[in-house]
Amino acid sequence: MLTSLSNFADDRFSTLKAAPLGMHRTAQSFSDRRESGAVHGQVLHFAADGEIYGDGDDNASFYKVLSGVVRTCKFRSDGRRQIDAFHLPGEIFGFDAGASHRLSAEAVCDCAVVAYRWRALEAPGEIDDRLAGQFFAYAMQNLQRAQEHSLLLGRRSAVQKVAAFLVELADRAACDHIIDLAMARQDIADYLGLTIETVSRTLSNLEREAVISLPTARRVCVNNAQALRRISS
């Protein structure tokens, strides 16, 4: 259901105007022609590990990934980091309700994102009506991801988590049997609630069992997708 509402998910961003962001990063005006309609936003570039916004920052914009990978995460009092999600090109992030962001967003690798200012949306009341459906679709997508992530973290073994992670990446990426990891082992560990050592060991074990192979540390070849899915159960 909700398909009728999803009709609103066609692009309404022709009504969006880029607002100056006053940022210290390289920025340029932008009009994304790949969308159905002109999308006006502010393109920003970030180097690897650059902070896009911080936990508690003013919720002025939401973002879309153009290239690279973004992580949204939370830093705990003991210094540990938990990664909420990885965002691939085309995906929306920083889409929070409330006055401030509840997570931090950082560039996993060099990446480009578009920022859409909320303020530009608030002026004429009617626009909100039409945008609400679009926003609803974004919220539901993020909701589904968050729920699946919860299920991933609850009472599963290290192998199950790592296998599920690889399956998730394979499904989202273009090619389903060669996975180029944008993220470091520490990122994977913080996403799965494991340590880097366990992630590394688990990947080595999967390679030993010929389920995957690791030509380089950042490239995973899925040799037996069926087995991988079975393991992630």
Added chain:
Amino acid sequence: MLTSLSNFADDRFSTLKAAPLGMHRTAQSFSDRRESGAVHGQVLHFAADGEIYGDGDDNASFYKVLSGVVRTCKFRSDGRRQIDAFHLPGEIFGFDAGASHRLSAEAVCDCAVVAYRWRALEAPGEIDDRLAGQFFAYAMQNLQRAQEHSLLLGRRSAVQKVAAFLVELADRAACDHIIDLAMARQDIADYLGLTIETVSRTLSNLEREAVISLPTARRVCVNNAQALRRISS
């Protein structure tokens, strides 16, 4: 931000009509006067552990809890159960995109819920526009919960999980230092990704440290809220 959109969250349900549900459960027509406007839905009663809908069921309705507590959960192939969320009175659940529900919903204890049929919303195009904002607010609330649950499950010790769970309940419930648990130990365990034994032991330890007391198995008195929050860190 998004406050402008939240203006749509005032009740539009006067436009909603109750549709016959053809259910084997006790049902009666309903009009919730506590809402701003007449809300027409189908009231359903469920006994403890009764199934409200199952994973994969046709996504015909979403629901609001009137009384009692509802759990949304997933059953894994190994028979284990993971609880995605508990829903208290006033909260919305079963709010899925897609043609079918991706989780099961069950009554934790005897409870009453209202079912709102999607079909009743689809007829006149204009209504969708106005409801979209309301739905967006529901989606964002569920999203926030799901994200917090993910953070709860990732690399935290048993004590941290249990303490965080108690804090969450205390915050959501009316009284913040007496918590009446509607759910069994198994439910708590499945929500936190622990075993009943570990949950039980952890509660006992917290009582031993005088942070809480357990007059009965289902009642928790928070003696030291500050300590509890610190532990959940």
Added chain:
DNA sequence: CGTGTAGTTGAGATGCGTCAATAGTTGTGG
């Protein structure tokens, strides 16, 4: 070629799960 960072591997410690026994609670029927 040297240095620094990222990743792998090993050995030992430990927190939580598993299995098992006990205690408490609820409901039913005499």
Added chain:
DNA sequence: CCACAACTATTGACGCATCTCAACTACACG
């Protein structure tokens, strides 16, 4: 009101999966 059964919760002993600490390797970059 008590006796009994059935279920729920607590507690204990032990094993194992994962964490921790540490050494080593591989690779990138000046």
